[in-house]
Amino acid sequence: xxASDLIDLFPLIIIASxxxxxxxxxxxxxxxxxxxxxxxxxLLLAFMTTAGLFGSVPGRTANLLTIDSYALFFMGxxxxxxLAITALSYGYNKTHEGSHEAFYILLLIAVLxxxxxxxxxxxxxxxxxxxxxxxxxxxxxxxRRGERSNEAGIKYLVLAGLSSSFLLFGMALVYAQTGTMxxxxxxxxxxxxxxxxxxxxxxxxLIIVGAGFKLALVPFHMWTPDVYEGSPAPISxxxxxxxxxxxxxxxxxxxxxxxxxxxxxFFLVFTIIAVAxxxxxxxxxxxxxxxxxxxxxxxxxxLGYLLVAFLSNGALAITAVSFYLTAYFITIxxxxxxxxxxxxxxxxxxFLDQYRGLAQTHPLLSGxxxxxxxxxxxxxxxxxxxxxxYLVSAGVNSALWLLIxxxxxxxxxxxxYYLRIIAALYEAVPEKMIEIPLPLAGTIAISALMLMLxxxxxxxxxxxxxxxxxxxxxx
Amino acid sequence: MGTIPAEHALxxxxxLFVLGAVGVLVRRDIIFILMSIEIMLNAAGLAFIxxxxxxxxxxxxxxxxxxxxxxxxxxxxxxxxxxxxxxxQKTLDADSANKMRG
Numbered sequence: 001x002x003a004s005d006l007i008d009l010f011p012l013i014i015i016a017s018x019x020x021x022x023x024x025x026x027x028x029x030x031x032x033x034x035x036x037x038x039x040x041x042x043l044l045l046a047f048m049t050t051a052g053l054f055g056s057v058p059g060r061t062a063n064l065l066t067i068d069s070y071a072l073f074f075m076g077x078x079x080x081x082x083l084a085i086t087a088l089s090y091g092y093n094k095t096h097e098g099s100h101e102a103f104y105i106l107l108l109i110a111v112l113x114x115x116x117x118x119x120x121x122x123x124x125x126x127x128x129x130x131x132x133x134x135x136x137x138x139x140x141x142x143x144r145r146g147e148r149s150n151e152a153g154i155k156y157l158v159l160a161g162l163s164s165s166f167l168l169f170g171m172a173l174v175y176a177q178t179g180t181m182x183x184x185x186x187x188x189x190x191x192x193x194x195x196x197x198x199x200x201x202x203x204x205x206l207i208i209v210g211a212g213f214k215l216a217l218v219p220f221h222m223w224t225p226d227v228y229e230g231s232p233a234p235i236s237x238x239x240x241x242x243x244x245x246x247x248x249x250x251x252x253x254x255x256x257x258x259x260x261x262x263x264x265x266f267f268l269v270f271t272i273i274a275v276a277x278x279x280x281x282x283x284x285x286x287x288x289x290x291x292x293x294x295x296x297x298x299x300x301x302x303l304g305y306l307l308v309a310f311l312s313n314g315a316l317a318i319t320a321v322s323f324y325l326t327a328y329f330i331t332i333x334x335x336x337x338x339x340x341x342x343x344x345x346x347x348x349x350x351f352l353d354q355y356r357g358l359a360q361t362h363p364l365l366s367g368x369x370x371x372x373x374x375x376x377x378x379x380x381x382x383x384x385x386x387x388x389x390y391l392v393s394a395g396v397n398s399a400l401w402l403l404i405x406x407x408x409x410x411x412x413x414x415x416x417y418y419l420r421i422i423a424a425l426y427e428a429v430p431e432k433m434i435e436i437p438l439p440l441a442g443t444i445a446i447s448a449l450m451l452m453l454x455x456x457x458x459x460x461x462x463x464x465x466x467x468x469x470x471x472x473x474x475x
Numbered sequence: 476m477g478t479i480p481a482e483h484a485l486x487x488x489x490x491l492f493v494l495g496a497v498g499v500l501v502r503r504d505i506i507f508i509l510m511s512i513e514i515m516l517n518a519a520g521l522a523f524i525x526x527x528x529x530x531x532x533x534x535x536x537x538x539x540x541x542x543x544x545x546x547x548x549x550x551x552x553x554x555x556x557x558x559x560x561x562x563x564q565k566t567l568d569a570d571s572a573n574k575m576r577g
Contacts, residue, residue: 124538131545138552147563151572153556158508158569161549162499165515168542169492172522172535176485179530181538199485226575 008053008067011046011075012115018042019108022101030099036090039104043086043111047079055469063182066121073322073470074118074249078242081329082111084445085242088333088340089234091439096345103143110136110238114246123171123181126250130167130214133243134160141231141239144345152230159213159223167210173203187257201265204258208269214247217307218276221300225288228296229350233343236292237336240299241329248303252310252321256474261313270311274403277304278410285417289352294417295335298376301410302328308407309391312398318471319464320390326463327375327383327456334372334449338365341442352421357429362438366425368450373418375453378411383456484525491518505557505567509550516546 006013022038054072065071086107093100113132120126138160142153175181177200178189190200209220216224228236260266281301288294306328309320342349342365349355359366375384388411395404456463495518498511520539527535557567564571 124541127538127541127545131548135545135548135552138549138556142556142559145559148574150556150559150563151574154505154553154560154569154572157549157553157556158499158505158512161509161512161553162496162515164545164549165492165495165512165519168516168519169488169522171538172488172519172526173485175523175535176481176526176529179526179532181534229575 008056009065010053011050011072011079012112012119014046014049015042015079015108015112015115018045019105019112022105022108026099026101030101032090032094032099035099035101035104036086036093039086039108040083042108043079043083047076047083050076050079060121064122064125065116065119067119068473069470070249070253070318070474071119073467074245075115077326077329078111078114078118078246081241081245081333082107082238084333084337084449085234085238087441087445088237088337089232091442092232092234092340092343092345094439103140106136106140107238110140111242114242117246118249120250121183121253123175126254127164127168127171129246129250131164133246134164134214137235137239137243140235141227143235144230144232146230146346148230149232150230152227155223155230156227163210163213163220166206166213170203170206170208170210173199173206177203183254183257187259190258204260204266205269207254208266211247211251212273215244215251215303216300217273217303218280218300221277221280224300225284225293225296228292228299229290232345233292233336233340233348233350236295237333237340240295240332240336244299244303245325245329248306248310248321248325252318253474255310256318261311267311270307271400271403274304274307274311275406277301277307278406282410282413282417285414288417290350291339291352291355291421292336292348292350294421295332298414298417299332301414302376304410305388305391305407308400308403309394311403312394312400314394314397315468315471316390316394316397318474319467320387320394322467322470323390323460323464324387327387327453330449330453330456331372331375331382331384334368334446334453335376337442337446337449338369338372341365341438341446342436352424355421356424356427357433358424359426360429361433361435364443364447365438368446369425370422371450371453373422375457377415377418381454381457383453383460385457386460481525481529484528485522488518488522488525491515491521494518503569505560505569506554508569509553509557513546513550516542 022035050072060066110133113129116125116129120129138153138157141156142149178186180186212220278301281297285294285297306324309317375382378384378388492515495511495515499508502508520542523535523538561567
């Protein structure tokens with residue numbers, strides 16, 4: 001461990017120290033504004049250091065963490081996403097009295113865990129990052145103290161605990177077969193000696209199960225709608241984006257190294273999971289009346305789409321995954337952002353009927369919401385379209401016809417329920433909704449997200465170039 | 476006295492793991508569900524120790540320490556949530572957590 005290692009770890013250190021700073025400040029002075037500003041400045045600082053480090057020589061810290069461009073790209077993405085979520089949470093938390101220091105501390109620890117996951121190259125850091133993320137999420141999901149949020153917290157806790165134990169047992173089996181917990185060594189051992197024993201494949205399978213729970217892929221998706229419904233809207237956005245993105249970044253790194261695509265059996269398992277996730281997510285979303293549940297089911301389907309790129313190989317696959325994740329992050333935070341700015345901490349506006357005629361009272365919000373839903377559906381001029389385009393081209397490149405077929409069919413199905421919400425937004429209702437004052441920080445955040453959505457949809461080449469540097473380090 | 480082969484310890488760990496998984500599925504009391512998850516986590520820990528022993532490395536035991544820490548943190552949050560659940564529902568039956576469906 002020398003000075004340059006320490007510089008590589010700066011983003012992580014900044015986030016951790018800001019969590020501690022908030023704790024210390026709250027001993028002397030408890031004010032919600034101060035806590036929010038501290039959290040935002042910590043995230044901003046971490047984001048800027050990440051951007052500064054981008055493109056530097058990959059650093060390895062005691063075998064546990066690999067800070068390469070791939071890790072830095074995802075860390076930057078998570079910090080930026082959490083920044084938007086914190087800005088949204090500020091107005092949301094303000095509707096409920098208190099200084100909410102626990103909320104911001106836990107949010108920082110959770111994003112620290114996901115940053116560790118993105119940089120992880122060893123089972124120990126994999127496990128530690130995942131647990132930092134999930135244990136803070138248990139508390140954040142149950143933050144509202146209502147009956148439903150308590151139920152959501154318990155459901156998430158039991159299923160996340162279950163998935164962690166599956167994951168750990170899988171890691172133990174892989175370790176028993178290979179004698180190492182480092183990703184690249186596992187890859188070289190398993191390819192050199194052709195470890196294709198039953199124990200090894202069941203270990204990998206258990207890791208897939210554990211990661212599948214976190215990613216809410218079918219058949220491990222049952223918790224998703226309940227947790228999204230029960231947790232505060234900004235936290236639902238966090239669970240849908242940062243938590244899933246971190247696990248996806250990690251399994252992409254791990255399975256690209258051990259070259260999972262080459263093994264026909266695992267390829268089949270992932271294909272079934274992908275197709276099942278797309279269909280289940282979209283079909284169950286069709287008749288939901290709670291918008292948070294619609295977004296939950298659609299996020300299941302979107303993770304299924306992502307698996308198409310995951311299963312194709314080459315640098316294009318990583319480009320597609322990174323771009324799609326970025327577009328998906330912007331879109332889902334924007335959609336939950338609209339719900340957040342319209343909600344109060346004790347009463348969320350989550351049913352479709354509450355959104356009828358929104359365009360009459362809040363034209364800006366319904367415009368943003370429409371753009372986000374169109375991006376989900378993959379309509380041109382939005383980031384979602386470019387993302388889906390890349391997914392399909394990655395799939396075509398590897399000739400995954402079944403997956404592409406179900407992606408296309410599912411995109412068509414999904415348009416139905418997205419348009420259903422949009423139609424409700426622009427419905428002419430006889431009596432106008434009561435106009436509520438919008439929180440400033442949240443409105444700025446969703447407007448910025450809307451702008452980014454359009455920019456990426458019209459002029460994506462800047463981000464693509466950035467991602468191609470990223471993909472080069474992993475491929 | 477001969478040494479115990481690592482495979483036997485792994486078998487025992489697998490047995491414990493399955494036992495815990497069955498417990499999670501069968502028991503309806505939240506406290507027992509949490510206990511069954513602990514059994515599964517410790518089974519994974521035992522498997523790590525056995526594999527570390529097989530390779531003559533300390534890594535497995537290090538991992539076990541991490542698992543213990545994490546299980547402690549998880550149970551702390553879990554019991555707090557269970558307490559809140561009991562205050563609201565006056566029961567610890569997991570089946571009464573059914574306010575959300577669809």
